[in-house]
Amino acid sequence: xxxxxxxxxxxxxxxxxxxxxxxxxxxxxxxxxxxxxxxxxxxxxxxxxxxxxxxxxxxxxxxxxxxxxxxxxxxxxxxxxxxxxxxxxxxxxxxxxxxxxxxxxxxxxxxxxxxxxxxx
Amino acid sequence: xxxxxxxxxxxxxxxxxxxxxxxxxxxxxxxxxxxxxxxxxxxxxxxxxxxxxxxxxxxxxxxxxxxxxxxxxxxxxxxxxxxxxxxxxxxxxxxxxxxxxxxxxxxxxxxxxxxxxxxxxxxxxxxxxxxxxxxxxxxxxxxxxxxxxxxxxxxxxxxxxxxxxxxxxxxxxxxxxxxxxxxxxxxxxxxxxxxxxxxxxxxxxxxxxxxxxxxxxxxxxxxxxxxxxxxxxxxxxxxxxxxxxxxxxxxxxxxxxxxxxxxxxxxxxxxxxxxxxxxxxxxxxxxxxxxxxxxxxxxxxxxxxxxxxxxxxxxxxxxxxxxxxxxxxxxxxxxxxxxxxxxxxxxxxxxxxxxxxxxxxxxxxxxxxxxxxxxxxxxxxxxxxxxxxxxxxxxxxxxxxxxxxxxxxxxxxxxxxxxxxxxxxxxxxxxxxxxxxxxxxxxxxxxxxxxxxxxxxxxxxxxxxxxxxxxxxxxxxxxxxxxxxxxxxxxxxxxxxxxxxxxxxxxxxxxxxxxxxxxxxxxxxxxxxxxxxxxxxxxxxxxxxxxxxxxxxxxxxxxxxxxxxxxxxxxxxxxxxxxxxxxxxxxxxxxxxxxxxxx
Numbered sequence: 216x217x218x219x220x221x222x223x224x225x226x227x228x229x230x231x232x233x234x235x236x237x238x239x240x241x242x243x244x245x246x247x248x249x250x251x252x253x254x255x256x257x258x259x260x261x262x263x264x265x266x267x268x269x270x271x272x273x274x275x276x277x278x279x280x281x282x283x284x285x286x287x288x289x290x291x292x293x294x295x296x297x298x299x300x301x302x303x304x305x306x307x308x309x310x311x312x313x314x315x316x317x318x319x320x321x322x323x324x325x326x327x328x329x330x331x332x333x334x335x
Numbered sequence: 336x337x338x339x340x341x342x343x344x345x346x347x348x349x350x351x352x353x354x355x356x357x358x359x360x361x362x363x364x365x366x367x368x369x370x371x372x373x374x375x376x377x378x379x380x381x382x383x384x385x386x387x388x389x390x391x392x393x394x395x396x397x398x399x400x401x402x403x404x405x406x407x408x409x410x411x412x413x414x415x416x417x418x419x420x421x422x423x424x425x426x427x428x429x430x431x432x433x434x435x436x437x438x439x440x441x442x443x444x445x446x447x448x449x450x451x452x453x454x455x456x457x458x459x460x461x462x463x464x465x466x467x468x469x470x471x472x473x474x475x476x477x478x479x480x481x482x483x484x485x486x487x488x489x490x491x492x493x494x495x496x497x498x499x500x501x502x503x504x505x506x507x508x509x510x511x512x513x514x515x516x517x518x519x520x521x522x523x524x525x526x527x528x529x530x531x532x533x534x535x536x537x538x539x540x541x542x543x544x545x546x547x548x549x550x551x552x553x554x555x556x557x558x559x560x561x562x563x564x565x566x567x568x569x570x571x572x573x574x575x576x577x578x579x580x581x582x583x584x585x586x587x588x589x590x591x592x593x594x595x596x597x598x599x600x601x602x603x604x605x606x607x608x609x610x611x612x613x614x615x616x617x618x619x620x621x622x623x624x625x626x627x628x629x630x631x632x633x634x635x636x637x638x639x640x641x642x643x644x645x646x647x648x649x650x651x652x653x654x655x656x657x658x659x660x661x662x663x664x665x666x667x668x669x670x671x672x673x674x675x676x677x678x679x680x681x682x683x684x685x686x687x688x689x690x691x692x693x694x695x696x697x698x699x700x701x702x703x704x705x706x707x708x709x710x711x712x713x714x715x716x717x718x719x720x721x722x723x724x725x726x727x728x729x730x731x732x733x734x735x736x737x738x739x740x741x742x743x744x745x746x747x748x749x750x751x752x753x754x755x756x757x758x759x760x761x762x763x764x765x766x767x768x769x770x771x772x773x774x775x776x777x778x779x780x781x782x783x784x785x786x787x788x789x790x791x792x793x794x795x796x797x798x799x800x801x802x803x804x805x806x807x808x809x810x811x812x813x814x815x816x817x818x819x820x821x822x823x824x825x826x827x828x829x830x831x832x833x834x835x836x837x838x839x840x841x842x843x844x845x846x847x848x849x850x851x852x853x854x855x856x857x858x859x860x861x862x863x864x865x866x867x868x869x870x871x872x873x874x875x876x877x878x879x880x881x882x883x884x885x886x887x888x889x890x891x892x893x894x895x896x897x898x899x900x901x902x903x904x905x906x907x908x909x910x911x912x913x914x915x916x917x918x919x920x921x922x923x924x925x926x927x928x929x930x931x932x933x934x
Binding site for chain 1: 583586587590593594597641644645648658661662664665668678679680681
């Protein structure tokens with residue numbers, strides 16, 4: 216569990232979102248049409264959360280540590296982890312900022328759910 | 336769909352009726368005259384606002400420019416005269432139950448105000464367009480066409496007000512009217528119409544605009560998707576205008592394109608499989624032969640959108656993420672999925688198209704939804720070029736070939752400015768996607784005459800502009816006296832030959848172009864008949880003819896107006912439904928009854 220410092224949480228959320236995005240992007244490119252389709256939905260959900268994050272990182276420092284061989288199941292695990300992480304982050308935020316963070320959590324959960332359906 | 340032109344036609348028709356009613360002097364009380372004059376002023380205010388809105392800040396530039404055709408000077412004079420007339424009276428309340436004249440003029444004013452609202456959905460004065468359809472509003476030639484229509488209506492409105500003031504019961508109107516301003520407006524409108532006779536009526540692209548709304552009937556199952564797509568178009572357009580289209584948004588655009596292409600594939604392929612179940616034997620194979628290649632084309636296009644999305648993965652730009660397009664794309668997908676997906680799989684053809692009607696509606700819907708694909712691709716192409724030009728396009732150095740100068744960046748995975756050739760290649764990929772998307776919409780259009788309808792398309796817009804810009808202006812086409820004083824506006828020949836309607840030779844098929852000519856001729860003939868009947872009504876009134884005869888003449892006038900409106904609607908409907916297929920037939924001749932679409 217990271218520190219309860221909100222900015223640290225934010226940095227970690229950004230890093231993990233970036234990982235999730237990269238993993239989902241790989242799924243979009245796979246030949247299985249159902250997996251690819253679900254990953255497209257998941258990618259849009261992940262993109263939808265980005266404007267809810269208070270800051271964005273410049274390209275020079277962006278973290279690019281995505282898994283090389285993500286599968287739908289592994290990506291679901293990563294997204295589950297991200298949902299838990301975001302929920303922890305929400306509790307560390309002032310009440311006025313919790314709504315935006317809650318939207319992040321909802322979208323990540325949506326992205327997870329569409330991938331869960333194809334990986335079952 | 337209500338268009339700018341349709342609203343102006345409505346205003347003109349209402350004003351023509353009012354002119355006829357006004358000629359029945361004995362039927363108007365003092366209060367009626369007063370109320371009608373107030374509505375005339377309201378109409379003139381609406382016209383002034385319309386031109387102010389349309390020209391906005393460009394007006395100052397026009398006044399200072401040496402325009403050899405004098406269009407700018409004529410426009411400036413008209414706007415000045417309209418503004419001068421709007422200062423004469425405050426907006427007043429009618430003082431008793433409204434008579435026919437007042438109601439007709441009020442309807443004309445309402446139609447002009449609605450036309451301004453139509454423009455407002457696309458355009459903000461001084462700030463440019465707010466939708467991707469707003470480009471015609473920036474076109475000087477198209478603005479001129481609207482100015483000519485405004486002058487046409489303003490001319491009749493000013494004359495009607497003068498006539499009201501001249502009536503025995505118009506003494507209150509006389510007191511309130513500023514005669515000098517009225518004459519100034521007539522002269523200014525005449526100036527515009529004279530200039531139009533010399534320099535042409537301008538392009539029709541603004542007149543063809545309708546409100547920025549989803550191109551599908553509300554009853555279509557895909558209407559929610561089309562509405563969400565309109566939002567996505569507006570969002571993309573706004574981001575593009577504000578130069579805020581970054582790589583993140585480009586990726587969302589690619590996912591939107593991918594989604595639309597995937598659903599086009601699914602709906603077309605399922606429909607091809609269901610043709611035997613829903614269509615007569617003699618149609619089923621022909622429709623399947625169109626839909627199957629369309630589905631294949633959509634599938635290839637989806638792959639290309641997906642590849643493009645992958646290419647964007649190694650790029651970044653320092654632009655804030657814009658979630659609007661991702662939200663809109665999710666909404667479009669959800670609305671489409673309600674008809675195409677079951678749980679986590681594509682619906683079977685039987686599930687997707689349970690009835691013929693449902694199949695036709697989905698095909699009509701997906702044709703409308705696929706139309707903006709090329710627009711999205713073009714926006715992407717320009718955005719890539721802009722990002723590169725502004726030095727805001729970065730690439731993961733590891734995605735580039737080994738380069739000693741980038742060794743450190745390639746080892747550490749840093750981002751470096753994207754090389755020019757890479758940016759050009761990416762912009763080229765967007766451009767090719769635009770071309771392929773246009774090809775897909777053309778292929779889809781080929782089935783529109785057989786199954787479902789084709790939505791209002793860019794091709795139809797272009798066709799309407801092409802065909803109508805070569806026609807004489809309404810002012811030129813109209814002949815005969817236009818007012819009870821027998822004045823004829825310059826540019827309106829008093830006499831002119833009827834447009835000859837090409838009759839189809841017995842046994843030979845009629846073409847779409849000759850059908851257009853017949854409808855245009857009918858509308859023009861009805862237009863001239865309206866003017867002649869209005870003049871007849873005036874003469875009969877002056878001769879003191881009885882009310883029953885005047886009523887009968889007014890009935891003829893209304894019938895002529897209905898004929899003109901119906902002919903125009905039929906022409907519009909013909910273009911709306913058949914122009915895309917005409918394009919397709921002429922672009923790639925296929926066996927079948929395509930001679931109908933030959934010029």
